Amino acid sequence: MLRLGWMSTARGPGSLALLQFVCDRIEAGALDARISVVISNREPGESPQTDRYFEFVRSQGLPLVCESSSRLRQTAPGDDWRTRFDSLLARRIEAYDIDVIFLAGYMLIVSDVLCTRYPLLNLHPALPGGPTGTWNEVMGELARTGARRTGAMVHVVTPVLDRGPTVSFFSFPLEGEPFDSARESGDVTVLAAVIRAEELKREFPLILTTLQALAGGRIVIKALRAYDGEGNPLQSGMDLSAQVEESLARG
Structure with a gap:
């Protein structure tokens, strides 16, 4: 447990x-x-x-x-x-x-x-290596820079803000609807809001699947690093995109 x-x-x-x-x-x-x-x-x-x-x-x-x-x-x-x-x-x-x-x-x-x-864990609303800062700042940067993919990650907390080793993440494309219509509006705040809505609804499933992986020994945190159940370092974190999307589909 x-x-x-x-x-x-x-x-x-x-x-x-x-x-x-x-x-x-x-x-x-x-x-x-x-x-x-x-x-x-x-x-x-x-x-x-x-x-x-x-x-x-x-x-x-x-x-x-x-x-x-x-x-x-x-x-x-x-x-x-x-x-x-x-x-x-x-x-x-x-x-x-x-x-x-x-x-x-x-x-x-x-x-x-x-x-x-x-071991301290935190959720950050961007992919590993992506924008840092508050969710408002992250979404604004994604909208302004024309990002075509985003997501969120759970990472180990270190004194360096939002840059601790990645434990898990999900990603999804910023293509098709509702993103195309938001881009056509020409208003980056509209696009940022749409990106945030799609990212936000995936956060709880990511947290749950990450905690389940920790409880089941599929992810292990040691010395501020994340490892899989066989002791191999998770260099970029565990990709839980499929599990997150399955959770969304189940409602």
């Missing part, structure tokens, strides 16, 4: 929807895992959306560790506040059995204090 840490700032509805999705898949027996602890850099009362997230966590009986990064930054400013904050989190979660921590809407850059202590 895969023992998960689940880490989120939980500032939007997507973070709650993803946690609900994973809990549902675990309960249904589709994912051989348990969530050992939910971790957040916000505390109750900082945001109504985050409070709703915490209410769901408690309703599931999941352990919850909260520390306010904004409060620490205000009371103890300095260039190393992230390191101090991550050291605090590491002490808080060391009592829990964790195989891997998934960053699900976590809005801080993680320092090497956590990166070197736990």
Whole structure:
């Protein structure tokens, strides 16, 4: 059984929807895992959306560790506040059995204090080697540069933003409809929105199939690298495009 840490700032509805999705898949027996602890850099009362997230966590009986990064930054400013904050989190979660921590809407850059202590995974809405930055920035660059293929990846978190080793990915072509009509509009914001919609609906299936592969030993994370079940390095990550498309087709 895969023992998960689940880490989120939980500032939007997507973070709650993803946690609900994973809990549902675990309960249904589709994912051989348990969530050992939910971790957040916000505390109750900082945001109504985050409070709703915490209410769901408690309703599931999941352990919850909260520390306010904004409060620490205000009371103890300095260039190393992230390191101090991550050291605090590491002490808080060391009592829990964790195989891997998934960053699900976590809005801080993680320092090497956590990166070197736990395998941390994050989803980035671009293919390996593709654009970095927020999803808005990624989609805008794809639209402006006339990209003909995109996707998303799960990668190992390192202090270098969005450039950790790839664990898994999916890809799909930006050809035909609805992309052609969006290009013909001449408005890159329209095209960016269409690309985002197609990428977004594949994110949950990618996360689920990646977690299933980890739970089944088909993917192994060691020393900030990803390997297949036979111990071979996954140089470019595991291509889960077929599984993602099958999941979409099943609805």
